[in-house]
Amino acid sequence: xxxxxxxxxxxxxAAMKALAKVxxxxxxxxxxxxxxxxxxxxxxxxxxxxEIQKQFAAQLQPWADLQRQLERIALPTQAxxxxxxxxxxxxxGLIPRPSPExxxxxxxxxRTDKRKRALDRLGLLPHPSTxxxxxxxxxxxxxxxxxxxxxxxxxxxxxxxxxxxxxxxxDIDEEAKGALAEALAAHQxxxxxxxxxxxxxxxxxxxxxxxxxxxxxxxRVQEVIGEPGLDLPINQTNPPGYYALMLxxxxxxxxxxxxxxxxxxxxxxxxxxxxHAVIHGLIVYNSFWHSLNxxxxxxxxxQVVSAIKGLGxxxxxxxxxxxx
Numbered sequence: 442x443x444x445x446x447x448x449x450x451x452x453x454x455a456a457m458k459a460l461a462k463v464x465x466x467x468x469x470x471x472x473x474x475x476x477x478x479x480x481x482x483x484x485x486x487x488x489x490x491x492e493i494q495k496q497f498a499a500q501l502q503p504w505a506d507l508q509r510q511l512e513r514i515a516l517p518t519q520a521x522x523x524x525x526x527x528x529x530x531x532x533x534g535l536i537p538r539p540s541p542e543x544x545x546x547x548x549x550x551x552r553t554d555k556r557k558r559a560l561d562r563l564g565l566l567p568h569p570s571t572x573x574x575x576x577x578x579x580x581x582x583x584x585x586x587x588x589x590x591x592x593x594x595x596x597x598x599x600x601x602x603x604x605x606x607x608x609x610x611x612d613i614d615e616e617a618k619g620a621l622a623e624a625l626a627a628h629q630x631x632x633x634x635x636x637x638x639x640x641x642x643x644x645x646x647x648x649x650x651x652x653x654x655x656x657x658x659x660x661r662v663q664e665v666i667g668e669p670g671l672d673l674p675i676n677q678t679n680p681p682g683y684y685a686l687m688l689x690x691x692x693x694x695x696x697x698x699x700x701x702x703x704x705x706x707x708x709x710x711x712x713x714x715x716x717h718a719v720i721h722g723l724i725v726y727n728s729f730w731h732s733l734n735x736x737x738x739x740x741x742x743x744q745v746v747s748a749i750k751g752l753g754x755x756x757x758x759x760x761x762x763x764x765x
Contacts, residue, residue, distance in 0.1 A: 557683065567680050569679050612750050613747055624735070634726060637726040640735050641735065642719075644696070652665055696713070698717065708723075713738065714735050
């Protein structure tokens with residue numbers, strides 16, 4: 442009787458070809474993070490969150506490619522499944538187990554990212570008064586929005602007092618503190634459009650007076666506040682860390698952007714007011730959320746101006762240009 446040569450089933454052959462690449466994959470490594478530094482300034486950990494995500498995404502790409510290859514092959518035999526299981530154990534052995542401290546850090550980063558996403562959906566800026574425990578719930582956006590609004594309505598007297606007390610520590614003039622106090626009172630009485638029209642020009646005035654010697658001309662916020670602000674530690678403001686980065690980006694890339702036909706519709710849909718739209722009557726900002734965001738951004742901007750003064754990083758006179 443003639444012996445028949447053993448043939449590898451097509452499904453198993455394809456699986457083995459894919460698995461053969463496993464040995465060429467580099468072990469996944471936990472990004473090198475100075476955890477001792479984070480222990481001293483915990484908020485700093487939040488600033489590297491986007492970079493950690495990029496590093497992990499780059500490291501996990503080969504595994505994602507392998508998974509796609511395996512999904513395209515035919516259903517393997519029981520023997521092939523066993524071989525895959527053994528290969529999976531080898532892969533698991535390549536991944537170092539994170540320390541308890543690293544696990545706690547990653548949990549914090551994940552929680553912060555969840556809160557940030559919730560704030561983005563609501564269109565609300567972060568602030569020391571943010572009810573973060575509400576953001577941790579898995580409620581729908583409408584329920585969440587109602588809960589956050591009720592929090593601010595019920596607690597506004599205390600929140601307003603906290604903002605004023607913190608403003609007394611800022612190195613800004615009394616006019617700025619007086620304008621902020623008026624805006625807080627206007628918000629409490631529902632005068633929301635008044636808050637926006639009062640505070641957005643006041644941010645510009647404070648930057649002009651405190652950083653530019655009250656020179657005449659339009660202020661280039663990116664040069665006067667944005668560039669010097671890059672030298673500030675991320676724990677310099679309240680809120681610090683990841684949330685400070687969010688606020689800094691909105692201050693430099695949204696508040697003072699010029700509104701035109703191309704971006705007007707987008708700006709109208711955004712609950713964070715724009716200074717150019719307010720001053721020139723291009724968009725009406727008259728809601729509870731418009732007013733709240735304006736107060737929160739002003740609180741942050743005053744802190745940044747005060748901190749820049751502390752660094753001795755006031756902008757040069759050329760940061761002011763002729764009015765256009």
